[in-house]
Amino acid sequence: MAKTARAAAVHLLNEVLGEGALLGQVDAPLAALSPADRARAQRLAALVLRHVEQADRVLKPFLRKTPPLLVVNVLRLAVVELVQGEAAHGVVNEAVTLVRNDRHAGAFSGLVNAVLRKVAALEAPFAKLPPQRLPYWLRKPLVDAWGREAVTAMEAVQAQVPPVDLSVKPGWQGDLAGEPLPTGSLRLASAGQLSALPGYAEGAWWVQDAAAALAVPLLAPQPGEAVVDLCAAPGGKTLQLAAAGAEVTALDISEARLGRLRENLARTGLSAQVVVADALTWQPERQFDAILLDAPCSATGTIRRHPDLPFIKDGSELAELVPLQAALLDRALGWLKPGGRLVYCTCSLLPDEGEAQLAAALARHPGLRVEPAAVPGMDPAWLTEAGALRLRPDYWAGRGGMDGFFMVRLAR
Ligand SMILES: C[S@@+](CC[C@H](N)C(=O)[O-])C[C@H]1O[C@@H](n2cnc3c(N)ncnc32)[C@H](O)[C@@H]1O
Incomplete structure (x- = not known):
């Protein structure tokens, strides 16, 4: 059971990206958290979902093989938090702890530590990347209907937390x-x-x-x-x-x-x-x-x-x-x-x-x-x-x- 907002956020991401669950319908990882931490976990998971593509592009040069999904999601969350300006030592330490405490992924904790230290040293890693693109099945008919420029503008808005x-x-x-x-x-x-x-x-x-x-x-x-x-x-x-x-x-x-x-x-x-x-x-x-x-x-x-x-x-x-x-x-x-x-x-x-x-x-x-x-x-x-x-x-x-x-x- 997730004990911190970050751990719960990673479980939420595993359910959405691994099991195809709707974010709003996954409750189990949130059960042990205070209302404030639940809200934070959901916010963090949603934030990562807005930036999966960019996080993966930042991580790619540092990963020779794709690690298990839990490890990937821990890394994605950490990258997005670093880009948001969270203090590197807290983000990296908790990412390493999350992986180390997992029965199946523990062996990847050294990799997580090494990769995130390199990412933390990058300057504004998302700055030159375009906003996350919509999947092809949706992007194609939208480009046909509204044009490429409009769809890119939609993607830019979708990357932001809405008011x-x-x-x-x-x-x-x-x-x-x-x-x-x-x-x-x-x-x-x-x-x-x-x-x-x-x-x-x-x-x-x-x-x-x-x-x-x-x-x-x-x-x-x-x-x-x-x-x-x-x-x-x-x-x-x-x-x-x-x-x-x-x-x-x-x-x-x-x-x-x-x-x-x-x-x-x-x-x-x-x-x-x-x-x-x-x-x-x-x-x-x-x-x-x-x-x-x-x-x-x-x-x-x-x-x-x-x-x-x-x-x-x-x-x-x-x-x-x-x-x-x-x-x-x-x-x-x-x-x-x-x-x-x-x-x-x-x-x-x-x-x-x-x-x-x-x-x-x-x-x-x-x-x-x-x-x-x-x-x-x-x-x-x-x-x-x-x-x-x-x-x-x-x-x-x-x-x-x-x-x-x-x-x-x-x-x-
Ligand atoms: C877009 S949502 C409605 C949102 C709602 N009008 C609002 O403003 O809060 C569509 C709704 O259609 C309902 N629905 C789907 N098929 C239906 C049907 N055959 N008869 C009645 N309602 C249906 C779903 O349960 C869902 O609540």
Whole structure:
């Protein structure tokens, strides 16, 4: 069992890079740690995942053969910490101890010591290296869609620790230091312990990426309107809909994820009717003024917040996701009242889950039309030719970027 944050970080890396586990779903290595050390372990693991490629390039000249994964991950963590300016003796000593204490890797402790002393003597070892590249299966379609320069800019943003964005309940007068973004979110440069911030206990705000927060303004829910949020959990968009005064039905197939949605509603004092169901078979008893379909997707727009994704996904799930998105959209369109509107969105950078999905839906549904996107604070450059919003991590790069999203408002 890991006794220090660094040891736990190495175990987390072993699970992600060796077993293909999602970083957020690995708990065992964290079990014996204090909350502060758990957070540090997760932060360190995420930091390494943002720089695996550079760390490996720095290490390569010093390794004749590739050591076992645990040793490699100890070395990667140490390199990244040295680059961050951590004191060399502490970093090197703990790396050596971690390896020495491992039953299978103990013999490599001398190598670790020798390699890290050489790395510690280098000046700014990452300075001339490009940001970590996305894997080929993802990079290729992104370069085809957005161009090489844009993809490099996305990779540069994905290498940075992202800021924390909050959606604040309308009318809250509390005092929270942060950068008010043009679209209404509040951006915190360094969040620290969120639950200690003003307004947390009274549920005055919730964490939600600034790009994710645009789908609800695009739908523009009105007080008293009947709105269904399909694929609602964990509920960031449900909270926005409820805060706008809509009568919200929040549906999701996952009971576990809806548990988090219920907690979020309870903390913020907002209300919604919660339904556990498969949207492909659910039969609503009414039609809706507005529908939000935040469809399951590759989540490739969220890599800046989830640097583990490029290492565990291979694009194979798209073969199921793309038809599922189309089926959900076809079904949801049938639940709109005459004159109603639907927002379809995905946190994906891939046109197959966005622009192409829209074009196919317009071809399948004669009479369906796009209502060109207009949300407060939006940059006209985000608008596609078809009238949808294409949001990318490299937008607002100087401010810390935003998650990648596609969103479109449809009516018929
Ligand atoms: C992108 S996430 C939704 C995020 C959420 N809208 C938010 O803002 O917090 C997609 C959700 O779709 C749900 N989902 C996947 N397939 C579904 C289906 N057939 N019916 C209903 N929900 C589904 C997943 O459980 C997941 O919670």
